[in-house]
Amino acid sequence: METRGARRPETVMQLARRFGEIGAAQQNDVHRSRNSLLDGKENARNVGQSKSGPCTPVKTAYQASERTLGGIASLRCDTPQQKMAARTNIFKQMEKVSSTTASPRTMNPNSIKDALLRWVQNRVQGYPNVSVTNFSSSWADGMAFCALIHRFAPDAFDFNKLDPKNRRQNFELAFRVAEEHGICPLLEVDDMIMMGDRPDWKCVFTYVQCFYKQFREHP
Template sequence: MDVRYRVQSVTKVTTQHQVTKKPLSPFAKFQQLDRQNSLNTPPSTPGTPKSPGGRPLFKFTDPALSQSASTIKDRLLYWCRMKTKEYENVQLDNFSSSWADGLAFCALIHHFLPDAFDYHQLTPKDRRHNFELAFKVADEKADIFPLLDVDDMMATRKPDWKCVFTYVQSIYRRFKDEEI
């Protein structure tokens, strides 16, 4: 019995594709930096931010606001509530899920720029439109840089409160002296 074995040589050819990284959105970059910073620092409660002269950076001039809130976060949320209390479909309980449909951003911007768009035409179901409208109007008419990304906001019903809080701070800084 004559058995012959045939050996085949298989050559594996791999090609390299050049991978181009998509730039990180502001939201993703914020989360990345937050993760990096939290690895090296034990969690703590931040104090009131101070200027180089030692004075607080945030100053709430409304006496009712000063008496009703005990922390910067609470004060800012209270300020937002006061500016949006007359708006339908806006209930601000926190800096996360309360902002998830975009209407709170729209109401806050509309409060200061009522001629920019018709708030009453908006619906909680059209989240993408609400975010796009609020961020665009804030950027173009109030010079508030869009720190939040629409796609990131669309990805969840519970956005990162620190990202929302940071963006709302920029709205506050822009409009704080325009008490309407």
């Protein structure tokens, strides 16, 4: 008898796929409404024509469905570079949706970014080989991730034994311990390795927000 394990948090690509499905559904609703309007106009025009007059072609829903839509199709990537580009595009789409639906009282995005950066700087202050000045290059060797989770889980590992040159080991350690302490595994080790010295700041920023939400009440 198969035993079902605990449900893992959604990854970035799963969230992106769900976001794409919602976007595709909204696009299809728009196309259906547009086609209904076109059908109504064409029918009204045909009523005024004689039976022997030329027939006016009417656009069908099938023709509309042939148009390129955003959503799941945009996630079909063959190479790691295309996969990362699609993921970055999803972050941009999600950021655009959030900005258009935000209330007037919502903080400026730059203010939120700066506030989170200051929060991180205060938490990792004093850790060797860690200098956080942004959400990109400062996280490239994995040491900042290790320092941040070590701040809240000091018994999980010996930070002083870490080496900035062992990027993969640092990412694997930080992400594993973070997940054990309730942080959603939004980033993947291979993605961080592939992005090199300047990872996409939106990916890092989104992941670090999970640390803030989980540990903001922690002294």
